[in-house]
Amino acid sequence: MTADINFELLKRLCEAPGIAGREEAVRAIVREAMEPLVDEISVDALGNMIGRRNGNGGPTVMFAGHMDEIGFLVKHIDDNGFLRLQPVGGFDGRVLPAQRCLVHTEAGASLPGAMALETKPIHLLSGSEIQAPKVEQIFVDLGLSGETVKEQVQVGDMVTMDRTVEWIGDNVMGKAFDDRISIFLMLEAARKLGDEQVDAEIVLVATTQEEVGLRGARTAAYHIEPDIGVALDITLAMDIPGAAPQDAVTRLGEGAAIKVFDSSHISNHKLVSHFKQLARDNDIKYQMEILPRGGTDAGAMQLSRAGMPAITISLPTRYVHTVNEMAAVTDIQAEIDLLAAYMRHAHEGDYSLE
Secondary structure (H helix, E strand, O other): OOOOOOHHHHHHHHHOOOEOOOOHHHHHHHHHHHHHHOOEEEEOOOOOEEEEEOOOOOOEEEEEEEOOEOEEEEEEEOOOOOEEEEEEOOOOHHHOOOOEEEEEOOOOOEEEEEEEEOOOOHHHOOHHHOOOOOHHHEEEEOOOOHHHHHHHOOOOOEEEEOOOOEEEOOEEEEOOHHHHHHHHHHHHHHHHHOOOOOOOEEEEEEEOOHHHOOHHHHHHHHHHOOOEEEEEEEEEEOOOOOOOHHHOEEOOOOOEEEEEEOOOOEOOHHHHHHHHHHHHHOOOOEEEEEOOOOOOOHHHHHOOOOOOOEEEEEEEEEOOOOOOEEEEHHHHHHHHHHHHHHHHHHHHOOOOOO
């Protein structure tokens, strides 16, 4: 706990419930934190929170981190009150059995539930019957009668995981770092600037529905028409047992990750060079990232209207898409410093490909 980060804000952002299309609780926290940092704030039709910070002319730079977390919708309630789920985003069925969750009702209640697997207890299974669980085999037990559940819960209610954000050694750990922690980084970078005037128009966007197809970033970029797009997201840190060194992607403690490639976009190579130079000039630790599969809001921004130079700056994270996502506090600080440096120097970049 040596780094001086705003842990309270990080905790509030990451513990708030908000799957794709239901980001309202997160948006309220983002608005509260963003308003003092920008000159103008608005919400568009898809729920993107857009904060504009006026500069001294120069290019318009859109920074985007998404508010939605992976989770579920209630799709069926049986007569005994057990709930079946529709995934909203990509949970791995292997990490869900015996987890705790919250069912968020239309009346505003958050009902605690236990996730369970439709199978016999392990004591009664033969070896051949033990298989990797699938998401469609998961049900939720609210500990209530079928009648009571049907009175309180409806098809379409949101279900999120029930986990808090905690310090763990030199790291932080919790749910929904994907991608609330990137919104935290974006806000803290803007906070670091203080009242400093920069020669770029900075637009901070907390996007919606990234986990189901980069939808919020697509409409926000079309409306804002930025000259440059910078997506902020987490990425895989496979510096753990079971991963070959060449497949690590990133490593905790090695600094902010400057993305070169993923399956949604290829970063503008001049933007990559600019971020690398800024990191070197400001003694900020960084690492390079190539992600074989997966995408970010940069994929949508890059293709908006006639296109734009785009890049993703990533936070190395272990155990992505689980309730125990883990990031190093030193990497968090490195990315805040790098983003703030870019906000100051974005106007100096020439990213044309002529």
